Amino acid sequence: MIVDLKKFIERERSTWEELDQTLTRIENATLLHLTLEEVERLHYLYERTGAGLIKISTFAAEPNLVRSLESLLTRAYAELQSGRSRTSKWSLRRWLFRTFPQIFRKHIRFFLAGLLLTIFGALFGGAAVAFDPDAKAAIVPFPHLLQDPSQRVKEEESQTNPGLASSKSRFSAALITNNTRVSILALALGVTWGIGTLILLFYNGVILGAVVFDYVRAGQSVFLMGWLLPHGVIEIPAILIAGQAGLLLGQALIGWNSTETMQQRLRSITGSLVTLISGAALLLIWAGIVEAFFSQYHEPVLPYQFKIVFGLLELVALLTLLVGKRNVSGLTP
Template sequence: MIIDLQRFITEERRYWAELEAVLNELERKPAHKLDLPRLERFHYLYQRASADLAKLMTFSAEPNTRFYLEALVGRTYGEIHETRAKPHRLAPLHWFFVTFPRTFRKHLRAFGVCLAAMLLGGAFGAFVITADPAAKEVLLPFAHLQGDPSERVAREEGAQEDRLAGGKTSFSSYLMTHNTKVSILTLALGLTWGIGTLIMLFYNGVILGAVAWDYILAGETPFLLGWLLPHGAIEIPAILLAGQAGMILANALIGWGQPIALRRRLRQTAGDLVTLIGGVAIMLAWAGLIEAFFSQYHAPVVPYSVKIGFGVFELVVLALFLGKSGAKAGCETPPAGLKADRQQEQIQDCGISSV
C-alpha cells in the first residue's frame, strides 16, 4: 500500500523516465543491441516499473499514472519477451535471391497442391471445349478469345499497324496491378481453409486449358506458345506461388499434424506469406512488361521461334532460381515444425535475414 502518493511518484519518476528513454532508443533503432550492463539495468527498470504498477493498482485516485505505467510496462514487456528476430536493415537483394526461393522450397507441398488444382482445371477446360465447342462463349470471359483461333491468327499476323501504339505503358501497368490484386485475393482466400484459393486456381486453369486446347485443335500451337509463353512462363507460376501462400495460410489454420497452438502456427507463417507475395509482385511486374511490350507482337514482326525460345529460357531460369538460388549445404530454411530456438540457431548459422 502507498501511504504518500506524492513522495512515491517523486521518487519513482526518474526510474520511469530512464526506462522510457531506453525504450524510445530501442524502438527508434531496431538493429541496436544493448551491452550486458545496460541490459541488466533495462531488466531492473522493467521489474521496478512492474512493482510500481502493482502498488499503484491498489490506489484509486491516480488513473493517469496507472495508465502511463501500464503503457510503459506493456511496451517493455513487448521488448523483453519478444523472441522473434528483429527486422534487419533492408537487404532487398539478399531477400530476393536467398529468402524468397528458400521460402518457396520450404513449402513445396503447398505448391504441388496448387499446381494440381490448376492442372485439373486446365484438363476440365480442355474437356469442355472438346465436348461442347459452343461452351466457349460461356467459359471464356474475353471477346477476342471467343472467335475462331485461325481467323484471329490471320488477323494478328496480317496487321499493318501497331494496335498498342501509344498505350503499351498503361496496358502494362493495368496488367501488373490487376494480376497483383488477383494474386493477393488468391492468398487471402486461404482464410477459407484454402477452399477459395483452390477454386481461384481451378478457375484460372479452366480458362487457360480451354484457350490452349481451342488453339491446339485449330492447329495454331506455334501462335499459342509464342503468344502465351513469354509472359505466361512467369505469370502462371506467380499465380501458383500466390496460391502456395494461400495454402500455407490454410495449413496454419487447419494445423494437420502440427502439435502447436493455432496462434503460434499463424505467427510462424506471417513472414513466409509476406515473402511469397512480395516475390509474386516482382514476378508479375516483369510479366506485365513482357506481355505489353513483347507478347502482343507476332510473326512476321517477331518470329515464333524467338518468342518461344525466350519463354522457354525464362521458364528454365525461373526453375533454376526457385530450385537452386540461396541453397547452401545444410542451410535451407528450417521447417515450420522445428522448435523456435533451434530455428533461430539455424537461421543465425546460415545468415538468413527476415523481411
C-alpha cells in the same frame, strides 16, 4: 547416465521447444536483427540440445525423439554457420536470390498442390471444349478469346502498325493491376481454410486448358506458344506462388497435428506469407511488362521462334532462381 528418462525429457522439453520457436521465428522473418544476447542464447540452446541428444540416443526406446532432436540441431547448426549476422541492412538482392527462394522451397508442397490442381483444371477445361465447343463461351471470360482462333491469328498478324506502341504502357499497367488483384485474392481466400484458393487455382486451370485446346485444335500451336510463353512462364508460376501462400494460410488456420494456438501458428508464418506474396507481385510486374511490350507483337514484327526461345529462357532462369541453388540454410529439413 540418465537414471529417469521420462523426467529428463520433461525437464529438457522446454529447452527444445524454445529452440524450435526461436528457429521458426528466424526462418520466417524477412527482416530480423538478432542481438548479441539472442545469438548467445541460440548457441546455448543448441549446445544443450546436443548434449541432451547424446544422452537420449543411448535409449533405443526413443527413436522418434532422437530423429526430432537431430532435425532440430540441423536447423540450428545451419543458422549458426550460415554467416547471417542479422545485423546488416536489408538487401533486395539478398532477399530476391536467397530469402525468397528459400521460403518457396520450404513450403513447396503447397505450390505443388496448387500446380496439380491447376493441371487437373486445365484437363477439365480442355475436355469440356473438346466435347462441347459451345462450352468455351461459358468458361472463358475474355471476349477476345471467344472468336475463332484462326481468325484472331489473321487479325493479330495483320497489325503491323508501329502506332500500337502508344497504348502499351497503359496496357501493361492494367495487366499488372489485374494479375496482382488475382494473386492477392488467391492469398486472401486462404482464410476459407484454403478452399477458396483451391477453387480459384482450379478455375484458372480450366480457362487455360480451354484456350490451349481451342488453339491447338485450330492448328495454331505455334502462334499459341509464341503468344503465351513469353509472359505465361512467369505469370502462371507467380499466381501459383500466391496460391501457395493462400494454402499455407489455410493450413495454419486449420492447424492439423499442431499443439500451438492459432495465434502462434499465424505469427509463425507471417514472414513467409509476406515473402511469397511479395515475390509473386515482383514476378507479375515483369510478366505484365513482357506481355504488353513483347507478347502482343506477332509475325511479321517478331518471329514466333524468337518469342518461344525467349519464353523458354525465362523459364530456365525462373527455375534456377527458385530451385536451382540448393542453399538449405534456415530451412526446416
